Amino acid sequence: MSRQLAGLVPQHFNWRMEGTVAVITLDRPDRKNPLTFDSYAELRDTFRDMVYADDVDAVVFGSNGGNFCSGGDVHDIIGPLLDRDMKGLLEFTRMTGDLVKAMVGCGKPIIAAVDGVCVGAGAIVAMASDIRFGTPGAKTAFLFTRVGLAACDMGACAILPRIIGQGRASELLFTGRTMSAEEGERWGFFNRLVDAEALESEAVDFATKLAKGPNFGHMMTKTMLKQEWAMSIDEAIEAEAQAQAICMQTRDFKRAYDAFVAKEKPVFEGN
CATH class of the missing domain: 1.10.12 (Lyase 2-enoyl-coa Hydratase; Chain  A, domain 2)
Structure with a gap:
């Protein structure tokens, strides 16, 4: 049941191939690349399809315009959610969780290349990746308590403690504060820090080495x-x-x- 994904032309994010490495970036740099209902769903479906793609061997989820992702769009997502009933809200929260499930289950190594703002659902996307490269300017925050929600969003309470430890994860999740790039590297969230100018090329080079493996x-x-x-x-x-x-x-x-x-x-x- 293999399928070809290299020629994908998505509507709600950027996609290009570097050999057999897919490079994904969000496409609204003027607003620090927020996620929308549509981009959530299209990313979820794309990562689900990767299970069957024999022309994609690794993925780089990169930054655009100096930022990774500012989370769910305030106007396109948060505002409309206030008008939903419980069923509609659960449909949304399950869809966002399904993106993480699809990333974890896609069968391909995912390298997040994080520059600048990486907050809310953007921090979750980085967390759900297998390997994370950051820049000295990367600012990562799990902001959910800042908007009156619990921090247990999209698997954060299960996955983040496994990466950085229970105590550190608890601090970030309860407070919603920003984790600096240096903290992120020291705590094991980032595998390495690189200059912003070299971020994507180093991530692609690393992904290419993996893609040439078994x-x-x-x-x-x-x-x-x-x-x-x-x-x-x-x-x-x-x-x-x-x-x-x-x-x-x-x-x-x-x-x-x-x-x-x-x-x-x-x-x-x-x-």
């Missing part, structure tokens, strides 16, 4: 990272034994062995 194996790694959250150690070890046995049947496993014997660098093809 992509079936990467898919399995991402799958197990997700599934093992809810497993005991014994269950996780058994699940990994099964996953690794599956990977040992791939042609990439044999390619790696043949290359080692020939004293060459393996060329993986993702099967």
